[in-house]
Amino acid sequence: MDAKTISTKLAHQTALNGSIHQLFDAVDVISVQGYDEQRRVIYWNVGSELLYGFTEAEALGKKIEELIVPESMRHLVVSAHNDWITKEIEIPAAEITLCNKDGDDVSVYSSHVMFTNQYNQKQMYCIDINLADVIQAQEQAMFKANMLKAVFEATPDLFFLMEEDGTIVDYHASNTSKLYVPPEHFIGKQITSVLPEGVCDKFKIHIAKVLKQKGVASFEYELDVPSGLHYFEARISLLQSSSQVVVIVRDITEQHKTAEVIRQHAYFDTLTSLPNRFLSLDRLSQMLNEAERNNEKTAVLFLDLDDFKKVNDSLGHEVGDKLLIEAASRLQLALRKEDTVGRLGGDEFIVLLRALANNTSAIDISENLLKIFREPFQIDGRELILTLSIGIAIYPENGDCASDLLRNADTAMYQAKAMGRNAYSFFTKEMNIVMTRRFEIEGQLHGALERNEFEVYYQPQLNVKDGSIMGAEALLRWRNPMLGNVTPDEFIPIAEQTGLIVPIGKYVIEQSLSFLSEWQTASQQDYMIAVNLSPRQFRDNDLIEFIKKALSDTNINPDHLEFEITEGVLMIGKSYIDEALLELHKLGIKLSMDDFGTGYSSLSYLRQYAFDVLKIDRSFINGITLKKEDCDLVKATIAMAHSLGLVVVAEGVEMREQLTLLEDLGCDYVQGYYFSKPIPARELLEFKHTKNS
């Protein structure tokens, strides 16, 4: 009931019931005043005291215009009252501003009633309701309305008011250009007339949910609007005490784009846009579930680009990246839509073949992949040939989970590389044994140095002419409590691949020089020591300084130290290797070309670098007395080495006949089981050999 209604009702009652004073006396929220014909106060209730500040005693007998009528209104009030008394013209109820005892404004809704008492005197009763509360409430309502308007204006969201059946009743939009349908097309209409069926269904489901649970619901949907595909989030909230709902629609297209970028980074390779390792393995897991359900085969192809590192090293990473992009695109084009090609990282790719009819299909696809890579790549106007090595693992034969199949395909890929590259290989159980052994060695190799599991053995090198000992080659031995004796042929390549050869190699240099010092002192001979240097050790910036310090710590003359390096080191073609070799030469350290005859045996290397020694590989010495061609090759090698000023060491001498022949061919030094196997330092100190022993 509003203030006006209450006031009119009370005034009416006063006119009808003189004893109503009693009721007004108890009321303090409404001011009731009674006036006689001269407008003097004859009744003043508590509500009047509270509203106007005058006590009943102060008010009684005073004229209304002396009490609560402001100066400006007095004339108006007096004449209106006179009109009522004399002409019975009623004073209408109105919102007016009177004043209190302190002279402050008091806004009231004032109703008036006139009646004649038993003494035939006219009396006026005023019933005033304080409008301050109403005004405050109105102000608050106005404030809230303004605030809501400001919120609507500042929020990019669209607000809709809907009936429970989806009829759009009202809307608010800070920017109407965001409305893809003009308001006249949706106000009063059902959402079905403006939104696609699928989106409407979502709205209906969630409106029903909100009405039932009396809560809030939200969902996402997409719309193909004139500016393209947009994504929206709708939040639905029940409007209290009604069956209407407020729907707030937010355009989340930008968030979607950001999320898509994040998703792309998390699941796709940034360079090639192919699925990355994570997504590829996830897809493989899904394929395996499907294959299990349908009793089908799945093939995992592990692809590695042959010698890709050389492209990167020689032509730079930019060319390498372009090559990877091209390679990825060739792979994609060659495969069926239902198959997956992903990039595992570096130059490694994975191909997943689903619903494989038989293993022959995997062969056909692998051969096709090798074939498409035979066509040269055109990168920056350059023709580049890049081949592939492929390892194949089949579900279910070679594993029933993604990680096993990937590992086995990887193992098979190593076999394809070992077969000469540009080939494919199927996984076999035997390969697993090899890989398991490799992992075991790698595992144990970590920490082997700290656990003192290494020992340097020495194999004497002798002068062919008189059989005297010239020096020895340092050869590392590893005894591991779990694996037993592991041969250098097994652990050195792994130490190289893992980089562990750097600290291990330093240990060999230190031990060898320390032993040489002891050996020279004990024998008073200028023995030499030959130490093998791996390619990986050259990448150690500290190598030269370390060698210098080791020589100085042991007081060894640098020309009693010889480093054996293989052709592989020189083929890397890096300037840091050339610089290190030059530095070693400048220090006076001897350089020996190891395993000569097994690689390219390029004479140019012998000329290009300051070699002092050439070591003929034992595979030739082995056949020297049996095969004429081996003998001829050794003969030519010795002659050629001598012509370049190099001394020749023949390794792997096992028989007296070989020694005799080598002597005839003019070989300078020999080493081999015929004289001694590699032996511990203590034994070498005792080792004696005479030419005829």
Ligand SMILES: Nc1nc2c(ncn2[C@@H]2O[C@H](COP(=O)(O)O[C@H]3[C@@H](O)[C@H](n4cnc5c(=O)[nH]c(N)nc54)O[C@@H]3COP(=O)(O)O)[C@@H](O)[C@H]2O)c(=O)[nH]1
């Ligand atoms: N970078 C490093 N490489 C090293 C180190 N220690 C060894 N190696 C390399 O490991 C390969 C195998 O070495 P190993 O098993 O010690 O074999 C050497 C000799 O034992 C073997 N040899 C010598 N004489 C004979 C023989 O008459 N018959 C026969 N069957 N084998 C013989 O030859 C190997 C010496 O090879 P090489 O170094 O080429 O002179 C080997 O490649 C080592 O280089 C190390 O500390 N660092």
